[in-house]
Amino acid sequence: xxxxxxxxxICLEHIFECGQTFRWRPAxxxxxxxxxxxxxEGVCGGYFARVSLNDGVLTVDATxxxxxxxxxxxxxxxxxxxxxxxxxxxxPKILExxxxxxxxxxxxxxxxEMLISFIISQNNNIxxxxxxxxxxxxEYGEIIPGTDRYxxxxxxxLAAADxxxxxELKLGYRCPYIVESSKRFLEVGLPVENDTAALKKELLKxxxxxxxxxxxxxxxxxxxxxxxxxxxxVKRIMNDMYGxxxxxxxxxxxxxxxxxxxxxxxxQQYLFYYYREM
DNA sequence: GCGCAGGGGGTCG
DNA sequence: CGACCCCCTGCG
Numbered sequence: 001x002x003x004x005x006x007x008x009x010i011c012l013e014h015i016f017e018c019g020q021t022f023r024w025r026p027a028x029x030x031x032x033x034x035x036x037x038x039x040x041e042g043v044c045g046g047y048f049a050r051v052s053l054n055d056g057v058l059t060v061d062a063t064x065x066x067x068x069x070x071x072x073x074x075x076x077x078x079x080x081x082x083x084x085x086x087x088x089x090x091x092p093k094i095l096e097x098x099x100x101x102x103x104x105x106x107x108x109x110x111x112x113e114m115l116i117s118f119i120i121s122q123n124n125n126i127x128x129x130x131x132x133x134x135x136x137x138x139e140y141g142e143i144i145p146g147t148d149r150y151x152x153x154x155x156x157x158l159a160a161a162d163x164x165x166x167x168e169l170k171l172g173y174r175c176p177y178i179v180e181s182s183k184r185f186l187e188v189g190l191p192v193e194n195d196t197a198a199l200k201k202e203l204l205k206x207x208x209x210x211x212x213x214x215x216x217x218x219x220x221x222x223x224x225x226x227x228x229x230x231x232x233x234v235k236r237i238m239n240d241m242y243g244x245x246x247x248x249x250x251x252x253x254x255x256x257x258x259x260x261x262x263x264x265x266x267x268q269q270y271l272f273y274y275y276r277e278m
Numbered sequence: 279g280c281g282c283a284g285g286g287g288g289t290c291g
Numbered sequence: 292c293g294a295c296c297c298c299c300t301g302c303g
Contacts, residue, residue, distance in 0.1 A: 019287060118287085119289095121287060121288085122286095122287080122288040122289065123285090123286065123287090123288050123289075123295080123296085123297095124286060124287080124288090124296095124297085124298090125285085125286040125287080125298080125299080126286090126287075127298090127299085128286085128297075128298060128299085129286095129287085131298095132297095167296090170296075170297060170298085171296080171297090172295080172296025172297050173289095173290095173294095173295055173296050173297090174296075175296090177289090207289090207290085208288095208289070208290090209289085210288055210289045210290085211288085211289090212287070212288060212289090213287090213288070213289085216287080229287075230287095231287035231288080232285095232286080232287065232288090233287065234287085272287080276287090
């Protein structure tokens, strides 16, 4: 099915390359406006999709989902112009970052997929994260009919996976985390906590999920835009921009909450993307 | 060319 | 606070 949406403040390259998702890539031999690849192909949960942007119209050609699903996935209900205004008002220094990261949007992704993906991301680099995730999908996910891509594996499958077979996918010490966390997810289901701090505490119970990964799961898998993931890049940013000691996680977290409030996660994405490009 | 640190969107014990 | 699986990079 094909779905079309009128959209502002959207750039596919910035959305798919800012590190929030790992299964999208530019379609070969198709280039769009302003030198940006404006056609991407990827897998979201169990759906394959080809996505393009032309004259402010987002086109999603997908094997599943519906109009509302993709509207929500691309966070089209949020006014990012307003987000940028608010952020720049709170912190003028961020204006440059919002220009550079023009069109970034926080994707509303599947909780379990984010749980496993960001467990894999720990102490790892983006190209290898992508490889690991593709490998686990090919090995444990179902092929999507009419494509050469595989759905993200179901929790039941990974919960029952043999650790030694998982290890063949070069997931390293993360293998037991993946199996244990899948089991736990099957037991406890989606978290229900309303309060962000309580929610984070709950996520930290997953083996292999620490503060940074928990924040990513909340931001990308639970729509909590107040979550502010602090990774090595954000540490450098906070050090560089505000003089925080590199190990002063608490100070940074408190500062972000104070400075960016309810939309800290959006500020984080702009800053992260901005600094990674330099 | 090749071997070896060093480090990567951290977490655990 | 050190170790950790694995991969890639830079340096001698």
